[in-house]
Amino acid sequence: RTTLRWVWRLTYVSVLGAFVYIGYEIYQDRNPEPQVPRDPSKKTLVILGTGWGSVSLLKKLDTENYNVVVISPRNYFLFTPLLPSCTTGLIEHRSIMEPIRSICRSKKGPVTFYEAEASSVDVNHKIVKIRDNSDIRGVTTETEVPYDMLVVGVGAENATFGIPGVRENSCFLKEIGDAQQIRKKIMDCVETAAFKDQPEAEIDRLLHMVVVGGGPTGVEFAGELRDFFEDDIRKLIPDIADRFRVTLIEALPNVLPSFSKQLIEYTESTFKEEEITIHTKTMVKKVTDKTVEAEASKPDGTKERIVFPYGLLVWATGNTLRPLVRDMMASIPAQKDSRRGLAVNEYLVVQGARDIWAVGDCAVAGYAPTAQVASQEGTFLARLFNNMAKTAELEDRIQTLSSSLNLKPGVDSASVSREIEDTERKLQRIKDIKPFHYSHQGSLAYIGSEKAVADVSWFNGNVASGGTMTYYFWRSAYLSMVFSTRNRLLVLNDWFKSKLFGRDISRE
Template sequence: MTVGSFFIRTSRVLNSSNFLLLCTLSGGGVVAYSESQSGAERPSIEANEPAKKKVVVLGTGWAATSFLKDLDASLYDVQVVSPRNYFAFTPLLPSVTCGTVEARSIVEPVRNIIKKRKGEVNFWEAECVKIDYSNKKVFCRSNIDNLVGSNEFSLDYDFLVVAVGAQVNTFNTPGVKENCHFLKDVEDAQKIRLSVIDCFEKAVLPSLSDDERRSNLHFVVVGGGPTGVEFAAELHDYVQEDLIKLYPTVKDKVKITLIQSGDHILNMFDERISSFAEQKFTRDGVEVQTGCRVVAVNDKDITVKVKSTGDVCSVPHGLIVWSTGISTLPVIRDFMEEIGQTKRHVLATNEWLRVNGCEDVYAIGDCSSITQRKIMDDITAIFEAADKNNSGTLTIEEFQEVMDDIILRYPQVEQYLKQKHLRDFTTLWKDLQGNESKEIDIQAFKLALSHADSQVKSLPATAQVYIISPVT
């Protein structure tokens, strides 16, 4: 690229003797590039090689696994820490809850993944409880049952890759943690499956009244995002295709309710997708309550407030699945406080996924958010780099060349062109000048791109990028 300050910072990294570089791809993956002792001063094989830099990776989810698959572990001392010793294909968790897919089909042991890497990678089944940035150390605690000896240890690092994900956001609603199921992991899916069966078994007991049977067979899904919608759809199919055949006496007492705080389900996607999903649920008999907020939960009832009227009502339930989004883990909140990022929900990183203000710490996945650099911050340097003959103006050829580079460096520009219904850069040039042969100065260049930064969008949670596919 030919973007002034960007090239300066990049060249400094590339000229260093040992570095680790992360970047994201358009498909949602993470790529790790590594290099050591580059240039003419590379030591001979006979020379004593320095100790390998220590790379500690926290997590075994989408982001961490993607990073590990592209890291040349032979260049580093790599250590992975996670309380989960497997990678789970989260888009299929709703299918596991209903038996459409077996749990073993969506997991891959981490040790199987790392043994295929070039070089040695160590894995520790433990949870990181503290990141000490000042001393470049992480403190971990193992949750393995019946462990003989201490369950706490610490690891030093030269590079730290934080990919711990996030936790379910309960919004501090009373009773949620005690009385609701979550759907974040394979264990969660298996528990939900057992609970659904238990609800049907209780409902057919001869001692229950019809109202009690209806209460036990009322399944409530809180949250109209991808996870909640997918689970509600899977549960409906499971009930209609399997369970009512096994429990025919209570088939007319089953009810599924989806509660959404917003005006529509799947409101983060195109309106056509949202409308299609709502219509499909209506045809299938799944009740969708939009504009409603859950204010309390106990073991028998769920209390819902209608936002438009303020009316509050309590409804009996047999099972509740809570899927209202994600929130920051305590270890990340503590780390953010240490590095001065207290006014955010997730870690802020630059475009190279390096945590802002932390030289050797990277963050990827749901625990972080990329701070996309704005084009107007670099507009003068971009213009000067494109103006090769220092004429103070750009020709259409120079304009075309610099725009090709800009589209890679600043993805919001491409979104801006689409939003303005401009086919290509030549169309933008004509729209700006009204004369294809006329050159433009820096003021016109700034004017052409002045609104592009308004197209900067936050990326969705990692799993949601993939989970929408089965819904559509």
């Protein structure tokens, strides 16, 4: 009984503590401290993008040290790992968006934000040209922003490899708008298939959802789609439920090439149970408004042409360069051999450019284009810039002390000399910043039916696991990583709501 009483007390105190903590976080978000005034004598640090790389930098940057200007066509940060869940309404899209204005306001030093796209960078004159591409435009739609230091974190675009018909007919899955479009289209296909007197072949086409690309994006989306049909559509529209099919097409011999062999096999067998058809060694060659044409390599080495009629096509074949990055690479001679993005050195400095750094998917630092890499790069740059500011401050201090030693009579030269020595030691420590080193924490992917796969780094080794327990790990890991307390509560609420009432299938 005494033990039980203690367990009860401990639980009570922990829950109370959690509530107090959440309450304090919310209070702080709603009542940010006054910011220090802008200081025009400080250097201007321009950050392009509001994605993983740029926002991680902003989060850890001492903004009092610079005049920070953030430029992005997107006035929010998007937590991409949960984006596939938005395509079916399991999570509402606003739950994984964090307004950049609140991130900027939470900083001690002021941060200016312009909702605009950087259209070009003049690396010689240190100027970024920006353009307002939003629906509502003022008199000024294009202007220039000069910089002393520039960080490029504009991410990447969807690769289509120039395959005809892809851009016109498929949905991508990179931005919030993409997820919303997919959600609408799924329900449009369902309602159109349920339309009176719809021919059988047309019902089959409309309810055939094709995903091209067996990387993590394609796999996670296929899993979410299957859950949606099993959990909700099957119950609400049983007449058509058995006609629903998901096909995943992958050019390589297996899906999830970056995961370990046993997890690839586990994913493929789980997909079999979920009746998701996988076509590996199958390369899509052409897309029309109703069909996907692909070429499959058969075991005997011959090729077979397959035509897949579809209702919804989601294209998830990875990344390509954004035009801004391509133009920058063309204007910097040292970048001429780089193909996949801005080549950077071990301090993330863009090679061949002065005072330009790059982070995330647009930078080539020898790592995979993931959120994990981008956020570690952003955090590294914040440390670098904080150190640079401190270095300048300490160098100024040493100069002032040295001149007082030489010029001012009557100063206690012994104590000043000691202070100079101390400051020099501090300076040395700060200057000794190590190059960027990526620490891989592991890879996680949801594969449907409340199962996930995880390759997690553990004491210099790797632990591979798949199944329902991994799914709970996946959920708790991402819940702990979402940007803010607000996001965390909203995502929790969405999961709870969908479990209780099912997903909202109304088409906006």
